[in-house]
Amino acid sequence: MRTAVALTCFLILSLSLSSCAEQDKAAGHPWTPSEWSLIQSLSLENLPAATDSSNRYLNNPQAIQLGSELFFDKRLSANGQVSCASCHQPEKFFSDGLTTAQAIGSGTRNTPSLLGAAWNQWFFWDGRKDSLWSQALAPLEDPKEHNIARTDLAKLVLIDADYRQKYQALFGSPPPLADIQAWPVDARPSGSIEQMKTWKALSDQQRKAIDTSFANLGKSIAAYVSTLKPVSTRFDQYVSEVKAGKNTHLLNNTELAGLRLFIDPKQQCLNCHSGPLFTNQSFHSIGTGEMGKDTGRAAIIDQVRFDRFNCWGDFSDAPKESCTKLQYMQRNRHQLIGAYKTPSLRNVGNTAPYFHNGSKLSLADVLDHYMNAKDIQAGRADLKPISLTSTEKTALLAFLQTLNAVQP
Numbered sequence: 138m139r140t141a142v143a144l145t146c147f148l149i150l151s152l153s154l155s156s157c158a159e160q161d162k163a164a165g166h167p168w169t170p171s172e173w174s175l176i177q178s179l180s181l182e183n184l185p186a187a188t189d190s191s192n193r194y195l196n197n198p199q200a201i202q203l204g205s206e207l208f209f210d211k212r213l214s215a216n217g218q219v220s221c222a223s224c225h226q227p228e229k230f231f232s233d234g235l236t237t238a239q240a241i242g243s244g245t246r247n248t249p250s251l252l253g254a255a256w257n258q259w260f261f262w263d264g265r266k267d268s269l270w271s272q273a274l275a276p277l278e279d280p281k282e283h284n285i286a287r288t289d290l291a292k293l294v295l296i297d298a299d300y301r302q303k304y305q306a307l308f309g310s311p312p313p314l315a316d317i318q319a320w321p322v323d324a325r326p327s328g329s330i331e332q333m334k335t336w337k338a339l340s341d342q343q344r345k346a347i348d349t350s351f352a353n354l355g356k357s358i359a360a361y362v363s364t365l366k367p368v369s370t371r372f373d374q375y376v377s378e379v380k381a382g383k384n385t386h387l388l389n390n391t392e393l394a395g396l397r398l399f400i401d402p403k404q405q406c407l408n409c410h411s412g413p414l415f416t417n418q419s420f421h422s423i424g425t426g427e428m429g430k431d432t433g434r435a436a437i438i439d440q441v442r443f444d445r446f447n448c449w450g451d452f453s454d455a456p457k458e459s460c461t462k463l464q465y466m467q468r469n470r471h472q473l474i475g476a477y478k479t480p481s482l483r484n485v486g487n488t489a490p491y492f493h494n495g496s497k498l499s500l501a502d503v504l505d506h507y508m509n510a511k512d513i514q515a516g517r518a519d520l521k522p523i524s525l526t527s528t529e530k531t532a533l534l535a536f537l538q539t540l541n542a543v544q545p
């Protein structure tokens with residue numbers, strides 16, 4: 138389609154320059170072919186289906202159903218008051234609007250929106266998990282989040298009649314009820330000395346059975362989370378109207394000027410915020426790390442490689458040789474100090490505060506950071522300082538707001 142337009146344009150161009158320009162104008166289309174191809178690459182239409190070879194249940198409707206029940210179930214916590222949805226609230230784009238997360242304890246990181254999370258390559262701001270299902274296991278045991286011991290979780294789900302039946306339909310028979318009832322309460326591989334002792338006292342076979350059910354619950358939760366897709370925005374609608382040759386006014390001149398800045402190599406945004414989710418899925422230092430406190434990706438390289446629930450581990454459905462992400466991951470700590478995962482910019486206008494630590498309250502503050510941050514100015518980041526006039530800043534902010542979901 139694009140080739141056809143370009144070709145027609147080329148033919149017309151060889152006849153008369155002005156008629157080509159007129160054709161562009163008639164189509165409400167101020168872009169050169171290379172600008173237009175960059176813009177199209179950001180459209181939601183280009184989002185492929187989410188995949189994960191380490192989770193064979195990802196697209197299984199029964200797994201999605203079980204996962205959605207687990208996601209909203211507050212019993213999956215030490216105090217019976219915390220579910221995934223406590224922090225990933227559907228009405229807040231599956232985020233919480235807080236600076237840093239709050240549940241059983243206070244966290245140090247900002248809660249990301251889950252819309253589009255299934256398309257990520259690495260999970261958490263520092264990417265310390267390599268799959269969505271393995272990610273789901275972490276908050277369940279995290280003392281500040283659900284804080285539920287692994288045996289308590291397995292017992293709860295495998296004894297509850299409804300869950301047990303759904304679990305069995307998906308994963309085959311769980312251990313007999315009498316065996317499960319005999320598992321001790323409050324045992325987990327990391328926690329208090331008492332909890333770890335109780336975990337160690339289990340037989341290998343018991344630990345294997347508990348870990349298997351733990352991983353399977355993660356896989357069902359991931360199946361549900363992978364249904365949380367970003368929806369079309371004014372930006373996407375603009376792209377599809379231009380593509381259809383319509384004379385569109387969906388974006389006003391300020392927003393179009395902002396889009397132009399966003400794709401301009403001088404502002405560098407596209408170096409990192411690329412593709413239909415506006416992220417290159419990579420880790421970068423943009424001067425937000427805190428030495429000695431939070432060094433981002435650099436701190437977790439071994440953790441993700443030696444995680445027993447990673448793609449290489451016993452509970453993964455992927456052949457080991459297909460775990461190329463782990464195999465080829467960047468392991469040079471020095472280059473990853475203060476590096477965080479580039480976040481998606483879809484719905485960004487609705488998900489303040491910003492950055493891994495929620496340190497910026499508004500999008501204007503984020504742009505000020507790109508313009509003034511000490512580490513960026515001093516050349517200690519993966520980008521050069523950007524400079525924007527106040528009119529340009531207004532335009533870029535207006536463009537970012539066109540990435541918010543259009544309410545149906």
Ligand code: HEC
Nearest residue numbers: 220221224238239240246247248254260261262273276282
């Ligand atoms: C106490 C609030 C809280 C609870 C409860 C919670 N999360 Fe999160 N979630 C967060 C925070 C904060 C992060 C980012 C943490 C980090 O990067 O270190 C996060 C990150 C994630 C991510 C990674 C997204 C990405 O793109 O990197 C996913 C997926 C996710 N959570 C799913 C879940 C699921 C599933 C549950 C329930 C089993 C859950 N969360 C429970 C606060 C919470």
Ligand code: HEC
Nearest residue numbers: 404405406409421425477478479480491492493503519520
């Ligand atoms: C070198 C890569 C890189 C470039 C260039 C870059 N960003 Fe970012 N961006 C990031 C990373 C990494 C983060 C997360 C940092 C953190 O959490 O500490 C981020 C965060 C953001 C956020 C906050 C999103 C959120 O949910 O917290 C916005 C908004 C943003 N960038 C917009 C832009 C714009 C606009 C440009 C161009 C002017 C730009 N970025 C250029 C990598 C980049």
